[in-house]
Amino acid sequence: xxxxxxxxxxxxxxxxxxxxxxxxxxxxxxxxxxxxxxxxxxxxxxxxxxxxxxxxxxxxxxxxxxxxxxxxxxxxxxxxxxxxxxxxxxxxxxxxxxxxxxxxxxxxxxxxx
Amino acid sequence: xxxxxxxxxxxxxxxxxxxxxxxxxxxxxxxxxxxxxxxxxxxxxxxxxxxxxxxxxxxxxxxxxxxxxxxxxxxxxxxxxxxxxxxxxxxxxxxxxxxxxxxxxxxxxxxxxxx
Numbered sequence: 585x586x587x588x589x590x591x592x593x594x595x596x597x598x599x600x601x602x603x604x605x606x607x608x609x610x611x612x613x614x615x616x617x618x619x620x621x622x623x624x625x626x627x628x629x630x631x632x633x634x635x636x637x638x639x640x641x642x643x644x645x646x647x648x649x650x651x652x653x654x655x656x657x658x659x660x661x662x663x664x665x666x667x668x669x670x671x672x673x674x675x676x677x678x679x680x681x682x683x684x685x686x687x688x689x690x691x692x693x694x695x696x697x
Numbered sequence: 698x699x700x701x702x703x704x705x706x707x708x709x710x711x712x713x714x715x716x717x718x719x720x721x722x723x724x725x726x727x728x729x730x731x732x733x734x735x736x737x738x739x740x741x742x743x744x745x746x747x748x749x750x751x752x753x754x755x756x757x758x759x760x761x762x763x764x765x766x767x768x769x770x771x772x773x774x775x776x777x778x779x780x781x782x783x784x785x786x787x788x789x790x791x792x793x794x795x796x797x798x799x800x801x802x803x804x805x806x807x808x809x810x811x812x
Contacts, residue, residue, distance in 0.1 A: 618800065618801070620803075626805060626806075627701075627787055627803035627804050627805045627806050628787065628789075628803040629803070630800050630801065630802060630803075633799075633800045673740065675740075681753075682753045683752075683753065684730075684742045684745065684753050684755065685730070685742060685801070686742070687732075687739060687740040687741075688739070689739040690739065
């Protein structure tokens, strides 16, 4: 059974800091991994999608890496801003007949002005 | 282009009642999936539909059911509501299903409170 872990559950940093959010998963048999952002009371917004054959994806100040063999992914946020404050979730799509997305519980990020 | 639309956004039901939630995917998307989000359990997969067929299902009791129509719109139903069903129910859509590896897009969710 796939399990996705995100530690720590919460993080507070000063504005301007570069930061790394971690995600680990137990089963490396995945099609892809996706990072999402969720603002309070809202749905999820997709940030980056990494296919299992890829090592990283970049979008603006965000860079996500994937090491499938070790079951790890990181989301790098450069020059953090108060507007980056949100909960960040990673999810993996498992292979197999019952392919589904399994989510971590998220990291709640607070960027202090 | 319009995003994923979920209705209703907020609702309050009494234990024992049933509820139907609706989801309209992004135009051109044929896959719709549903998730339950609670503070304790996080986001949990309910089911996924593609071309009107349920492709897979999460570990929820049979009280939770869904369907997809020919226009890709989807509904989920929860019968005999329990207090523990109070949650944010999220719908997501994508162009393809499973192995296609498409980005999925979420709606704003339906907040269900069971009293």
